[in-house]
Amino acid sequence: MGLRWVGWALGAAVALALPQVLPLYFTHLVLLTMIYGLSAMSLDLLAGYTGLTSFGHAAYFGAAAYTVGILTTQHRVPPALAFPAGVAAAAALAAVYGLLATRAVGVYFLIITLALGMGTWGLAYRWSSVTGGDNGLPGIPPLELGLPWSTADPKHLYYLILVIFCLATFLLYRLVRSPFGLSLRGIRESEGRMRMLGYNTWLHRYVAFVVAGTFAGLAGSLYAFYNRFVSPPDLHIAASAEAVLMVILGGAGTLFGPLVGAGIVVFLRNLVSAYTHRWMLILGVVFVLTVMYAPQGVAGGARALWARWRGRAVTPPVAGPGKEPVAER
């Protein structure tokens, strides 16, 4: 217990000191990690906890980002309103798409979410009069929420995003440990048994879908205000696939794993691409190595190592399952 508090305090100290110590560029990468990490953690709620791998998660991220972009650049809506409006738009989109997608499970779910994601991208790409088409929406204002200090200063913006990120992570942390979170893991393991225990499992899957979309929307709103520009690649299928990659890299079914996965992708992309155009190749190698040597992801592997180091006098090792790739469930 004591060790855990030391860990939290240390983490908080590092997070607070970061923009003061590190160069601005690294602060920027950490911010991107938080934003994409939040999106990946919300996806993990579906892919890792519920066993429903969505291949269209960028749609909710992008819907929020575009809502912010359209409202602020074309309708002069103040950021304090546009920000929650983006989250609400993502939630509404997930509520509609969820009705279609949660009718299926497994690979069919994956295909439906893929199709819905591609449709949403097509809308952003083609509906130029509203979305700016290929040009996207430049000129999104900074995230001024009427606070006493200005977020034009990148350090202040860092702390604002840090607070929102921590709040969201705290909510997700509580959710995965709650009875509702437990029910999602039960559905992943045996949906039929869950129904027989009295759960309306469709409702649980649907709520999980909408919650995941809402948190992805929160990340999307943050992204729009941070990046000040939204364009179709933000909700392209490649972005959805990247979110799945983050989840698998970090460890599906662990809360902080996808955050680690997001960090790996963001840092690799930005640091390696300074040296070579073939950064995707490096990412691919990292991915293959992860799947081969740490199939439960970085967080899953670390957890296994930790368990081995502590000895397993009390708890025997987790048997067999868990090695199969997430996408196949």
Add this chain to the structure above:
Amino acid sequence: MSAVCLRTEKLRKHYGGLRAVDGVDLEVRQGERRAIIGPNGAGKTTLFHLLSGEVPATSGRIFLFGQDITRLPSYRRTALGIGRTYQVTNLFPRLTVLENALLATFGLRREKYDPFRAAWQHRQALEDARRLLEEFGLWEKRDWPIGSLSYGEQRQLEIVLALAGRPRLLLLDEPTAGLSPAETQVVTRLVAGLDPQITVLLIEHDMDVAFQVAQRVTVLHFGRVLAEGTVDEVRGNPEVQAIYLGVGEL
């Protein structure tokens, strides 16, 4: 005479040309222990699927304490008091023993929708789970993943999950399948010692277990009720002996 717990009327389940359950009329009174026996493919497990709502009936009706439940989904039937176990162990393999039990105790509580407080902070659900696991001698292993339990322990946890919802009608699908003789005795005593208010329907291949636990026996054959009666009546029925028990064995 006690109330009728379960009644079926001309219950049928056809898969194309295959009549898995072909017009079964059943009446089971509250507190009764009824064994369902029959050769492989007689429709026993399909009958359970129909009763629990996991498979829709082709025709016919099912009543639980007089209420027509034929069209209700399985989670609604659970809320009305049906619990079941599975022939092939159906647990949550990557969760711990306690998490398995908690899922079962949350099943019929409104707290199952709580997205904020940790599962173990729900005192009443945790207490129920602890009581059940202690009763079955599994509390010590509460933090074990399912895969580390012996097969016999997994079969017992099957029953724990079914009992957590305090069912009025318990469907046990071959609870002793694959168990050692010693483990079979444990489970048999356990089933025999259940609250007498609970109605138990038991599919069983082990005749000793079936005859030990049940007062009445229903024999299914090709989806139809071939015979029904007390243990002695069924034992003495020449037709049953011919198709199921094997002539000369008794």
